[in-house]
Amino acid sequence: MRVAFFGTPSWAVPVLDALNRHHQVVLVVTQPDKPKGRGLKPAPSPVAQYALEHGLPLLKPERLKGNEEFLETFRAASPEVAVTAAYGKILPKEVLEVPPYGFLNLHPSLLPKYRGPAPVPWALIRGEKETGVAIMKTEEGLDTGPLYALWRTEILPEEDAVALAERLRDKGIELLLKVLQDLPHLTPTPQEGEASYAPLLTKEEGRIRFGESAEAIYNRHRGVQPWPGSYFFHEGRRVKVLKMRPEPGQGEPGVVQAVDREGVLVGTGEGLIRLLEVQPEGRRPMPAADWARGYGVLPGTRLE
Structure with missing residues (x-):
């Protein structure tokens, strides 16, 4: 044709x-x-x-x-x-x-x-x-x-x-x-069911909402790739999250629960989220554990 x-x-x-x-x-x-x-x-x-x-x-x-x-x-x-x-x-x-x-x-x-x-x-x-x-x-x-x-x-x-x-x-x-x-x-058939709208993403959609469940945070992370990507703020500076995964457990939303070789474990509204790879503002991507060591992130540190 x-x-x-x-x-x-x-x-x-x-x-x-x-x-x-x-x-x-x-x-x-x-x-x-x-x-x-x-x-x-x-x-x-x-x-x-x-x-x-x-x-x-x-x-x-x-x-x-x-x-x-x-x-x-x-x-x-x-x-x-x-x-x-x-x-x-x-x-x-x-x-x-x-x-x-x-x-x-x-x-x-x-x-x-x-x-x-x-x-x-x-x-x-x-x-x-x-x-x-x-x-x-x-x-x-x-x-x-x-x-x-x-x-x-x-x-x-x-x-x-x-x-x-x-x-x-x-x-x-x-x-x-x-x-x-x-x-x-062919004859097309009318759409059936309840309609919903999917607007363009804004940069704000990438901000991690630690008050939500770990599953919801991970779903949002998957949805905001490649732009705007996931991010949070630590001491007023934006930190991108390149890799994360949800894990069982509990802790205060946005508060670091543990730092180990695998990454940084953070409390959420339900469950925990493990930050695996991050990119601080103006820096290269790095393992989250290295970021935590270099920026003084310890259990009890609040991420926003």
């Missing part, structure tokens, strides 16, 4: 690559270049980079709504269908109406749960035991369209947001290719 692709981050590149191998990609649309690196020079998105390397027609519109020039180019590409994967902009009605088969969206959640831009982090933060990936027909509302395919899977105990998002994407690519193959004969 003649396919247009709308996507931006590196997570979306394998989706574009699969479309490029199995279909004719007539247009790639991505977010405008963003400042990057120490020099803050404008750099193309990972999707733009792929399109440039593979000689695919590429557009980076600042806005879509009321953008006649973009609309004309999109129409001229005459896509039969368009696919979105983490594009990052709302699609207006006039854009949605261009391809005869509309827009398909690869969304990593069990819609209608976790509509919005950060479904994988929030599924982990909220301690879900299962999640999935949907192929949805895009409508004007936010992730409200009917579904062509929905796949469920258990969330693995050690899986963080990076690993889970990649696993769901890879399964989503399989589903997407199958849907495209059968598209003229």
